[in-house]
Amino acid sequence: MSVYTATTDAVAGSLTLSALLGTVPLLTFFVTLLVLKTKAWQSGLAALAAALVVAVLGFGMPADLAALSATQGAVFGLLPIVWIVVMALWFYQVTVLSGRFDDMRAIFDSVGGGDIRIQAVLIAFCFGGMLEALAGFGAPVAITATMLLALGLPPLKTAVVVLLANTAPVAFGAVGIPITTAGQLTGIPAAHIGAIVGHQAPFVAVLVPFLLVLIIDGARGVKQTWPALLVIGATFSLGIWMSATHFSYELTDVVASLLAMGAAVVLLRFWRPRGATEAAARLGLPAAERTGELTGTRVWMAVLPYLVVVAVFAVAKLWTFGVDIPAWLASTNVRIPWPGLDGRLVNAAGQPIGSTVYSLPWLSSPGTLLLIAGLIVAAVYSVFDGGGRYRLTMGNALAEIGRCFHRMRWSALTIVSVLSLAYVMNFSGQTLAMGTAVAGVGAAFAFLSPVLGWLGTAVTGSDTSANALFANLQQTAAQNAGLDPALMVAANTSGGVVGKMISPQSLAIAATAVGMEGQESRILRSVVPWSLGLLALVCTLVWLQSGPLAWMLP
Template structure:
């Protein structure tokens, strides 16, 4: 056990009763390198269990958590009691707010499915493309997929849009590859921007600041992805014939991401961007008619949609924008953030706060648990879902679109049951990240990596890419590496906010090749076992986009492009 650090007074407390602990980047033999390499062991255990041993993510996270506790206690000298309390705090954060947001978002989406309104929404997208299969595929994979990523995430966009593209008549493997590539640009702000919220909570950097920087990186992908989708669906012919509508769709999506990430509710960035991109495509196709070859005409729905049915299908997404906008309203004497914030919970974690110390001997701020109760995105989504249930249950066409409050509640229970493994996995990953952060493992690794100096900015997105590629989640990647990025940035003299944002944006293109996403795509197109084929088809796009992001972040860390940052 380490001796008490300078600045901490424990003269009146017997060591057997209360043990103080502060992280030490040279805890192992007085060597930073040895300490950092030992700190990498839990991450190595996690990745090896997940890939080489092919264990489920939950088992891998549990193994890594045990490794992190062992390293903390035996290698770094952290009292076992404090290590266990750190893990408990991380699990609490993994449940509230992280999984509260994710489960609420998925329930919100499921309401449109159980009410049968989802089919009308799908047909609305189909009707826009003027019978051109390529345009419809782009809109469904990019705009609707982006909307699903914003609300649900966790593989739902890939599974749903892949099945929709197959229904349009697209070949199975082409459908899978198209939706995998499309599920890149929206990922950073997915599931109500929970990757960003997680990074903000772990690092102490305001989540809005991180979102603002990501809004200067991710839109670059959004600008070109729709054109890439046309190429995937119909090669150079599709790109040559349809580039104007792809450019408009991607351009408006990118502009909406850029504006919303810094000037509106960052949690709604992808919701606004997806709807704005879709609206821009609708307007473009009213002014410009694509030249559609016979072999690229889509199947036509026999029954026409009425304006009322389209309105009710889109209504949930308009409601969620209105609810979030109202929650952020701070004008005209109505200070909603302040009113909602009155119910916030701030808890000095029992047994941990005051005994876990910062380097200067003061109580570590990371031992304070904070939870927005009313202003939390999960709470706002629950409210939005209740409003949707109320509106749908009072609709006059209940015979065709059945929805009652009981149906909505049953859907909520079913969503929680279906998500129970994901809930346990995320809670365990958060416990792992808290143990690594509060024991000093992340601090040692970050300080060690900072020896690369300014070049670390070039490598920063690679960590996020690797984390998401392996875990299948940008949120988990940020849980593992956000604090590391912050520490390395401070030590190397690089803006920590830029590097934390780069971790998130790098994870965006890592999602493309994650085994979890590949399996979901293969299953959705009824081609189990085709994961290796899909990986071969998409890995090149992932690497190229990662290289572009690496160069962009490096230049943003220098005067060359630093003007881009907020």
């Protein structure tokens, strides 16, 4: 049977021509999505077709190997990626179906103490971070936008606030899927990539609360509320660093959000911001009234899902007393040499590459852990229903899984097509050729690296897709430029978080949520400066971490 070795000069012996031809699938994706206005899954399939043609006719890859590469990518897209995304959405839906989500919203209103500026930060930033961790894919923007509108915040400000708030949490969204994807594609341990992102995202996170209040109430509002903004932003940033580095990158957003919320509760028991009434008047709102008191039981039941998911992941990731749970879970992974592909893709030395072995994490997957956590929460909610006030049966909770799969079917097809595209490009050598060519800029690539993630997320609306498209390119370029590959792959993720706010999907979701359909361009003009400014910050930080600040990396 024939074997294949990826090279950087497969096209007419030229690196330049090979790299240019390798861009055709990516250009196909971007042009069909942005110019022809096709749906994301259609763009993904078109780009996949282009990648197959380029692999076979341009790079000389046997057609059967190209097709088998696509199938391995598709299966990885389904499990664990789609499985995790659907389970994260389902876990969130359990809180909605039970009615406890409304109590959670009331908690944020109550903690804010009637100050719409603080409430907006808690809802858009803290609660939005939890929603990004568990639902992702636009849910945080849509849900928090409706909550801010209910408080009386004007539509345009609401849209800008929720889009800007949905930045730092994106890197760890849907239980760390962007980082999991990058680790799988590059072979770099996902936990290491997550830890590096955990040393980058905090620099963005600490600024976001200040920027949100600046948008809502200008410099005066920041001056009146800065102690709370500093505590929330700093605690959130500390949670990112701590969880991504020492606990679990998958749960980073949940841990950071809970810590920030807890810190705000403590601070606001002893300190209140000035000017809440004046701020409401400047926004054309009546003075906000404190929401009715919640009972202790309702508060605990509302936060129960997030405590349970932290506990389940803590056991799965850290429990080594008596039984090493993490090691046992890892041992259940099923390794499958991909039929017809494994052993036929070889390196320059003629040795088979290891990435053709598919690992099936049926039990250790974060998606399965979310299923376990969700079943625990659903069982508790079905028993303690508050005298019928909160009605959730196990049957309805389980049926919601099917509804979530149906709701996510087109997003799932997009994920599958993009991962298939990534595998074909990686195995055929298209990504290798582009990465080698890009590395020609040398050390300057460290500064430009986040721009690729920013561009990929801005176009696709997904940091996961941006990593699927560019993670291997980042790795190859870093190796050829003498840079740390893990740092550049992490930079792709961190650059993507500040591109999410200007993606067409995010803009459309925000516009719909605030009743500004057809005015996406108006929202875009308001958020572009923030996106570019934060991108410059991330680029500078990554450049420093590649040199003078290398000591700060894990």
